[in-house]
Amino acid sequence: MEKPIMLALDFADFKQVEQFLESFSNPGDLTVKIGMELFYQSGPQVVKTLKARGCKIFLDLKLFDIPHTVEKSMERIGELGVDYVTAHTLGGSEMLTAAKRGLIAGAKRVNQPVPDLLGVTILTSCSKETLANELNCKLAMADQVVSLAKLAKQSGCDGVITSALELPMLTKEVGTDFKYVVPGIRMKQDAVGDQKRVATPEIAKQTGAFAIVVGRPVTQSENPVAAYRRYRANWNLEGE
Template identity: 70%
Template sequence: MLEVVMNKPIMIALDFPSVSQVNQFLNQFEDPSQLTVKIGMELFYQAGPEVVKQIKQRGCKIFLDLKLFDIPHTVEKAMEQLGALGVDYTTVHTLGGQAMMEAAKRGLKAGAEKAGLPEPHLLGVTELTSISQTVLENEQNCKLPMNEQVVALAKLAQKSGCDGVITSALELKDLTSALGTDFEYVVPGIRMQQDAAGDQSRVATPATAKADGAFAIVVGRPITQSQNPIAAYERYIKDWNLK
């Protein structure tokens, strides 16, 4: 397997409906401890915290992507539970506002401290990569251009104590210009040119995302649904590692 730049990870989205399919997928890798994987709503709601523990036993780094969005007290108490699970990254919606994101940060810190674990990185979700400018204007009633909306939400996340944001690659240049390069920009909607975009509206290749300032990228179906997941993963690593 090609060597990954571990401090700038490719996060594999484990969007499977069952733990058995997750294990089937991970068993194909000679050393799963080198992987960073994303556990999303589909898998977590089916299997619960136990799946996090099982995958953690393999040595994987874990991005638990539940996109919490509720009143500050509820989010804080939920984050205490997530902070005690031993995940490395987790998410909160930036549209929930500063008080909610600050509460999320407090909860993560408290949960991790109680469990004697490192505090997970808190990432703020800006606009989903499935949201187009048309949807932003006509359904969310936001009159800002997409890049200005994402930058505004990212600034609020940074002010609220988040470690980074989830953003499409198309906003990266604006974000690094406005917020600097020390913030963690995690980019879903990553596709090689030959791969289908699926339900993603704002996509980019790994090399483009990295050149524009991405801290990490998230790749799901092009790897997990490939006939040869190892080869697909290595293809993405190779492009991600391009200088």
């Protein structure tokens, strides 16, 4: 079964989203990521509209608050019928457990499947220097990501968001029965931008990724469909 490429719809408003999706002959085949910029501008209606088009929805709001607030927020998200949603693992086990409980309650209320809960570990824009010198983390990057992934798994998450660089250690220490979703994906010829820990789609797949997230290299391309096909072809190379 083909693993998903999650297209990050990092646009300022839904009109730009519609213009982008019109480039594709069948946008209902896409898995799309709705992040904070678009959601805060357009609200839940953007989820409902894209879901009606047939898109699979990754709602990436990175919830991080006290357990009660996160649980009640996740109930509302569970009612939207999205496929994937995120919460920060740094919120701790109580918050993550509450997040999953809220998703289950919300989805049950509207008779929808429970979305996969993905724990955000360390952002791919975060360098090892930032981790050590600003966040005062005593662990090395890979060790910190593994520690947070273990916490996520024990707390009921279905997977984590992680860079491809930590995947070999994650699959070994956390297991292959967990979904690893990898942002920071760039082909060698594409600009890295503000990402610090990047990898190609092929490398992500070979090291155990369940899905990859691709944004600006596709959405800001002069030919988005061609760029998407290029990433999809590299993602689906055999040899993993």
